Amino acid sequence: MPDTSIGSRWELPRSFPDPSLAPVADDALELIGNTPLVRINRLAPGAPGTVYVKLDQFNLGGSSKDRIGINIIRTAIADGSLLPGQRVVDFGAGNTAIGYALAGLATGHPVTIVASDTLSPEKASYLRFLGVDIVPGRNDVPGDHPENWAAIAERYENEDPRNWWARQQSVPSNPASHIESTGPEIWEQTRGNVTHWLAAVATGGSVSGTGRYLKQRNPDIEVIATNFEEAAAKTNLRAIFERRPGWQELERDFPLNYDLDVLDRVETRPKAEIIDYGWHVARTEGLTLGPSSVLSLKIAVDLAFQVDAGSVIVAYSADSGRDYLSREYNADWLRANDLGHIADKYAPEV
Numbered sequence: 001m002p003d004t005s006i007g008s009r010w011e012l013p014r015s016f017p018d019p020s021l022a023p024v025a026d027d028a029l030e031l032i033g034n035t036p037l038v039r040i041n042r043l044a045p046g047a048p049g050t051v052y053v054k055l056d057q058f059n060l061g062g063s064s065k066d067r068i069g070i071n072i073i074r075t076a077i078a079d080g081s082l083l084p085g086q087r088v089v090d091f092g093a094g095n096t097a098i099g100y101a102l103a104g105l106a107t108g109h110p111v112t113i114v115a116s117d118t119l120s121p122e123k124a125s126y127l128r129f130l131g132v133d134i135v136p137g138r139n140d141v142p143g144d145h146p147e148n149w150a151a152i153a154e155r156y157e158n159e160d161p162r163n164w165w166a167r168q169q170s171v172p173s174n175p176a177s178h179i180e181s182t183g184p185e186i187w188e189q190t191r192g193n194v195t196h197w198l199a200a201v202a203t204g205g206s207v208s209g210t211g212r213y214l215k216q217r218n219p220d221i222e223v224i225a226t227n228f229e230e231a232a233a234k235t236n237l238r239a240i241f242e243r244r245p246g247w248q249e250l251e252r253d254f255p256l257n258y259d260l261d262v263l264d265r266v267e268t269r270p271k272a273e274i275i276d277y278g279w280h281v282a283r284t285e286g287l288t289l290g291p292s293s294v295l296s297l298k299i300a301v302d303l304a305f306q307v308d309a310g311s312v313i314v315a316y317s318a319d320s321g322r323d324y325l326s327r328e329y330n331a332d333w334l335r336a337n338d339l340g341h342i343a344d345k346y347a348p349e350v
């Protein structure tokens with residue numbers, strides 16, 4: 001039984017950081033990008049590799065998707081595909097819509113997001129607070145099903161010319177945002193010493209955009225896509241990434257923002273193991289990370305024991321665990337979802 005109690009098990013920093021390093025922004029939207037990298041000190045004791053986490057919850061809207069939200073809208077305005085006043089419509093897990101909303105408020109574009117029931121209540125409240133319309137859709141039915149979330153987004157665009165479907169799944173401005181920002185930041189922050197880059201995949205933009213930039217600087221950097229075991233089984237991710245027979249047909253049903261030339265391999269872990277680890281990470285490092293971030297961190301920590309000394313492994317944190325306090329990091333939710341053993345371990349009194 002691990003020690004999950006609160007105790008004085010690591011040292012507090014002796015002082016606050018150098019105030020001359022504190023950033024100043026001329027506009028809120030400048031607070032997208034330049035997020036911190038933090039070293040992991042206690043999760044991989046004695047490992048030859050060093051693990052860092054890129055904390056993209058420090059972006060203005062609280063996730064990595066601010067980068068693509070602002071870049072997709074900026075690019076579409078510049079190339080004339082998004083017309084003045086048009087409504088931005090897309091489907092997704094919620095984070096990108098926050099990015100669209102922030103960019104849309106600045107440029108006069110309202111936003112509609114088609115979301116499945118996996119949208120966390122915290123994100124739904126924030127989206128409504130920003131004025132975003134939330135339309136229910138499903139991601140567990142095929143694309144030709146009328147309730148499929150992509151089918152709904154497409155219908156919105158086809159049925160009303162005032163709507164514009166942003167298509168984060170396939171537009172080049174999604175990975176481009178990571179080629180232009182996340183990649184260069186990590187290169188600078190590690191002074192070019194990064195050896196491994198890991199990020200969870202949905203559209204594939206984060207892992208492959210950042211990976212493309214890093215590989216341009218150093219082709220030996222390993223780029224690892226991470227996914228939950230259950231999700232990867234559903235989407236045949238491994239078969240596609242490993243180019244097994246028939247992979248091209250599978251890929252046709254799949255988002256296009258994967259860059260298979262850049263990705264070295266895919267690693268998966270079961271969701272329950274990662275939720276458990278998310279609680280553990282908070283209590284050993286003081287970092288409260290969203291489940292997809294914990295997934296990449298867990299694989300990075302395991303990797304730290306297998307690599308050569310001097311390896312610098314960077315895992316992407318796409319959003320904060322505070323967005324999941326009523327789901328994966330909530331004892332009642334765990335008990336209602338057959339994960340009571342995790343609640344018993346970390347919150348037995350709740």
Ligand SMILES: Cc1ncc(COP(=O)(O)O)c(C=O)c1O
Nearest residue numbers: 095201202203204205206292318
């Ligand atoms: C929390 C979180 N993690 C990971 C991802 C995956 O990022 P990408 O779409 O760039 O593959 C997303 C995207 O939806 C996300 O919201």
